[in-house]
Amino acid sequence: MKKPKKKLVIGVGAVAVVAAGAIAVLGNPGKEGETLPKVEVVEAVTGDVQQTVEASGTVVSEEEKTYFSPANAKVDEVSFKEGETVKAGTKLVEFNMKDLEREEKKAELNVKSGKLDMQNTLNKSDKAVKKQKDAQGNVASLEQQVAAQKNYVASLKSQLAQVTADAQAQAAAEAARKAEEARKAQEKKQQEIQRQYEEAVRIYESETLPAYQNRLNELNSAANQALTVYNQAENTYQMAFTAWSADQSPENTEALSQAEADRSNAQVEYQNAQAVYEDYKTQMPPAPLLSDFTGASDLVTDGTGSDFSDTPSGDISGGTVSVDTSGIEIALEQASSDLAELQSELASQEAIAEADPNAVTKEEKEKMKITNNLSELEKMSAKELVESAKKGVTADFNGVISKVTVVEGSTVTQGTELFTLQNTDKVDVDVNISKYDYDKIQENQKAEITLAGKKYEGTVTSVSHIATQNEKGASLISARVRIDDPDENVFLGVDAKVTIQADKAEDVLVLPAEVVNIGKQGSFCYVLEDGVIAKKNIETGLSSDDYIEVTEGIEEGDTVIRDIGTLQEGMPAEAMASGDAAVTGEGA
Structure with a gap:
């Protein structure tokens, strides 16, 4: 059985071929004069065998x-x-820069606006926090002042009462000579005056002054609440302005208008509440004076026709005894007024100390920083886009x-996708290799590429390790061959023929492919040994279309029969004389 041919090329190496003539009729080799059959033979010689793999494919760009x-x-x-x-x-694409430069300017203004808004908010927050801390410190001081002032008022009242009592006692002693009835009446009158005065003082301290103070506190709380609402409205307006500055959408514009209106209304409410508070603060009721009650009761005479109607306010006379309490009363009135003011100021400071200062929280401050950082990034992005757009697309x-x-x-x-560019300096041919040849293909093997009648040198750059099937179901292995030096005559997408230079054996023993046979036991050939046809089992290596490498079984110089025809092993034969039709061939 003949071994099938493979697409291979033999290298330059001389192989002597003796052309065969007609095979003579067999005769008895022992009889003299009979002619032996002649056979065409070749000599086993040393040469080169180059394997090649033929394929076709499509020209593609290596880079897209x-x-x-x-x-x-x-x-x-x-x-x-x-x-x-x-x-x-x-430069393939150029852009209009007007809109991009406007966006860059807008981004810069947004960054500046954001920083100013953040600083303004932080300043207000710091001011409110400081005001609250100051108020907390003032409360303790005012509480001490109020307590001290109350003690002072109480001492003045006690002093006035003591002076009055002492004067009354002196007046009673001086008037002992008057009739008992007159003395008793006068004493009763004075007691009534004192009772009425003390009752008036009690009502003033327990009802009138607390009622005034409670109302003053209510108005002060209302003013502070209005201030809190105004501060909240201010913060809402600032956040709405920041959002509107970043995105002037209809929703943000409407939100900004509403926030501005709310802020204006809250400001008016606060100013009105503060004005009411300040006005009422001036309306503190005066403390009652003892002099207001000296003529409250009917006067009685001493029985001599004289009465006490000419006694000056604050004077208690017994003829020779007189005392003036106007100084103490004035001091008491001033002390009471000062106490009311201190109590009002204490209430105001307590309200501030307990109120929410609307300070910026850590999270809000971090959010403002993030917002400013985002604005900075948008500014940088806008600037980078402008620079990139100026360059166009190259x-x-x-x-x-x-x-x-x-x-x-x-x-x-x-x-947005603009266009696709395929590299013409890096060009390959995608080929499919038969399952019979894929084991011969390796990366970095050289190849010859024929494209539109022109030949190019190439290199195998990759071989797939996954087989695919064609429309007939045959398994194929894809490979890629780079065109080493492409020129302007290389067009993408066209067909190309590729001859891959596979393995090569140099200076090895070779035989023409047609003299090598394949049987059940392997490869073999026929040789002439001492004029007798003999069968030789051989081991083969690389092969081409014309020649096969022999690694074992014969030696260089052995005479190998091309075709024994009808002859058989063991028969005598002789080689055709070299002078009859001898040729020497070279592998291409």
Whole structure:
């Protein structure tokens, strides 16, 4: 059985071939004069065997890049069409810069506005917190002052009562000579006056002054509450303004208008409440004076026709005894007024100390920082987009435009696909290898590529390890062959023929492919040994279409029969004389 041919090439190496003539009729080799059959033979010689693998494929680019818009902008110029070749560094798309520069300016203003808003809010927060801390400190001091003032008022009252009592006692002693009735009446009158005065003082201290103070506290609380509402409205307005500055949408515009109206209303409410408080503060009721009650009762005479109606207010006379209490009374009135003011101030400071100062929280401060950082990033992004758009879109390598999606004059957004460029300096041929040949293919093997009648040198760059099937169900292995030096005559997408230079055996023993047979036991050939046909089992290596490497079984110089025809092993034969039809061949 003949071994099937393989697409292989023999290297330059001489193989002597003796052309065969007609095979003579067999005769008895022992009889003299009879002619032996002649056989065409070749000599086993040393040569080179080059394996090749033939394949066809499609020319493709090794590198493809799709370009996208770097910014939101109008396309001013598109200087290419699909299928055109372009050089590396060529500006292919130019953008209109007007809108981008406006967005960059807007981003800068947003950053500045955000920083000012944050600083303003923090200043107000710090001021409110300081005011509260000051009020908390003032409360303790005012409480001490109020307590001291109460003690002072109480001492004045006690002093006045003591002076009055002493004067009354002196007056009673001086008037002892008057009739008992007159003395008793006068004493009763004085007691009534004292009772009425003390009752008036009691009512003033327990009802009138507390009622005034409670009302003053209510008005002060209302003013503080109105201030809190105003501060909250101010904060809401600042946040609405920040949102509107970042996005002037209808919703943000409406929210800003509402926040501004609420702030104005809250400011008016606060001013009105403060005015009512200040007005009422001036209306503190005066403390009662003893002099207001000296003529409250009917006067009685001493029985001599004289009465006490001419006794001055604050004077208690017994003829020779007189005392003036006006100084103590004035001091008591002033002390009471001072006490009321201290109590009012204490209530005001307590309200401030207990009220929520609307201080900026740690989370709110961090949020404002994040907002400002985002504005900074937007500013940087806008600036980068402007710089990127100024450069336009430039070809990164020599190539051909394979897809165009951009239209001149259109407005594109950042990330919009513009076009696709395929590299013409890095060009490959995608080929499919038969399952009979894939084991011969390796990376870095050299190849010859025929494209439109022109030949190019190439290199195997990759071999797939996953087989695919063609339309007939045959298994194929894909490989990629790079064209080492492509030129302008290489077109993407066209068919190309590829001859891959596979393994090569140099300076080895070779035989023509047709003399090697394959049987159940392996490869064999026939040789002439001492004029007798003999069968030789051989081991083979690389093979081409014409020659096969022999690694074992015969030696260089052995005479190998091309075809024994009807002859058999063990028969005598003789080689055809070399002079009859001898040729010497070289493997291509």
